């Protein structure tokens with residue numbers, strides 16, 4: 027069987043490795059328009075902010091790794107069309123040569139692209155996006171310029187907040203804008219996001235929330251001012267981080283899609299064409315909190331969905347367990363993690379939810395050093411009492427792993443009452459006998 031994979035980043039790589047390692051004997055052709063593969067964008071801010079010195083360790087796979095296992099890897103080769111009837115992929119190589127690849131099974135792993143704000147002046151120099159390694163390099167080069175002193179970051183989601191920290195670490199003045207009232211509004215309720223906002227403000231980042239960019243003005247072709255619905259600000263550079271959209275144009279007129287263009291898949295990653303699978307950011311994904319398919323762009327989901335597609339194409343039926351969109355962020359030592367829905371997100375999706383909050387020290391009360399406060403919120407459906415979300419925030423790093431337990435609870439449809447008496451270990455170095463997670467659950471109305 028000949029399997030063609032379009033897109034060789036996290037999702038495409040996971041599918042290719044599963045097929046090559048577990049189901050040998052197939053012809054695998056991997057096509058990507060980029061010159062590199064496997065770039066972990068999550069490391070961009072760490073590198074640009076000089077928390078790590080070099081970007082090279084942010085790559086974990088090379089074309090040679092797949093060629094050594096028998097695959098054909100075509101880099102700098104852009105797919106321009108797919109004929110789903112003839113089962114053919116048309117592409118152009120880096121030398122301009124037209125290529126046609128026939129397939130028995132096709133894996134779409136074209137990922138996502140940043141949303142471009144449709145406002146006046148967005149073609150000016152000095153306006154950046156952060157998705158590719160090359161875009162990270164361009165931002166890094168800008169940060170090195172003495173003339174770039176004041177930077178506007180638009181969108182205080184994950185990428186925006188992380189790059190705001192990096193810019194500050196490089197000695198820049200940073201203005202962080204978001205249409206919502208707080209940072210991280212898609213992931214955390216306001217009471218939680220406020221903690222991050224205080225942390226950002228304390229570090230000297232200028233916060234402009236409830237503000238929408240309406241125009242970029244320039245001087246000699248380079249951005250020099252940003253105009254919002256409230257005011258205008260002189261800046262030397264802009265970084266746009268207002269979210270991703272599925273990069274599905276190659277297939278969206280032929281295959282079924284969600285309203286946002288993500289290619290609809292079932293729990294086997296199969297699209298509306300049985301010979302075509304879609305994985306990662308280009309595809310829909312099943313949310314256990316929502317109990318329906320939705321769009322959640324994360325590297326962790328990309329890897330899992332690639333593995334699922336690989337097994338199903340290889341001949342071993344495997345159903346995805348669904349996801350919770352579990353995520354985390356660490357900014358100037360302030361750590362937040364969440365999974366499933368916030369109260370706000372649950373209500374937006376039509377769920378009738380309640381929540382329980384608790385706050386305590388991370389470690390036992392009699393440890394007075396390095397013992398930070400933890401805030402927790404657990405969100406549950408009022409009628410069924412099933413847990414649909416959790417949020418944690420603290421300067422303590424110990425909170426990080428806890429969110430995974432809530433992820434499993436949501437996947438397994440556990441109720442807030444089942445959590446209340448769960449057996450959690452106790453050791454003073456890490457927690458208290460009255461663990462804040464179970465106390466929050468015990469307090470649920």
Ligand SMILES: Cc1cc2nc3c(=O)[nH]c(=O)nc-3n(C[C@H](O)[C@H](O)[C@H](O)COP(=O)(O)OP(=O)(O)OC[C@H]3O[C@@H](n4cnc5c(N)ncnc54)[C@H](O)[C@@H]3O)c2cc1C
Pocket residue numbers: 032033034035036037038057058059060066067068069070071103104105106135136137138139156157158185273276305306307308323324325326327328
């Ligand atoms: C700055 C940043 C930080 C992030 N941090 C995190 C994090 O901490 N945790 C997390 O879980 N996620 C994080 N993400 C999100 C994560 O990177 C994405 O969810 C992930 O990259 C999706 O992987 P993918 O393989 O589906 O798609 P992509 O990474 O978008 O890859 C798609 C590939 O398809 C190729 N392609 C597209 N169209 C064509 C075509 N026509 N022809 C040939 N090739 C094509 C592209 O060149 C690309 O290589 C971050 C993203 C960014 C940008």
Ligand SMILES: NC(=O)c1ccc[n+]([C@@H]2O[C@H](COP(=O)([O-])OP(=O)(O)OC[C@H]3O[C@@H](n4cnc5c(N)ncnc54)[C@H](O)[C@@H]3O)[C@@H](O)[C@H]2O)c1
Pocket residue numbers: 068143180181182183184185186203204205206209210211212237238239267268269270322323324353354355
């Ligand atoms: N730590 C992580 O897990 C991590 C890190 C980086 C990126 N990612 C993922 O990558 C994807 C893209 O990240 P992102 O930060 O671009 O998206 P995001 O969805 O996290 O944040 C986008 C932000 O932009 C704001 N916004 C939207 N339109 C706006 C406008 N016109 N003006 C001002 N603000 C506006 C939104 O309110 C939102 O807060 C997401 O799926 C994210 O989860 C994850």
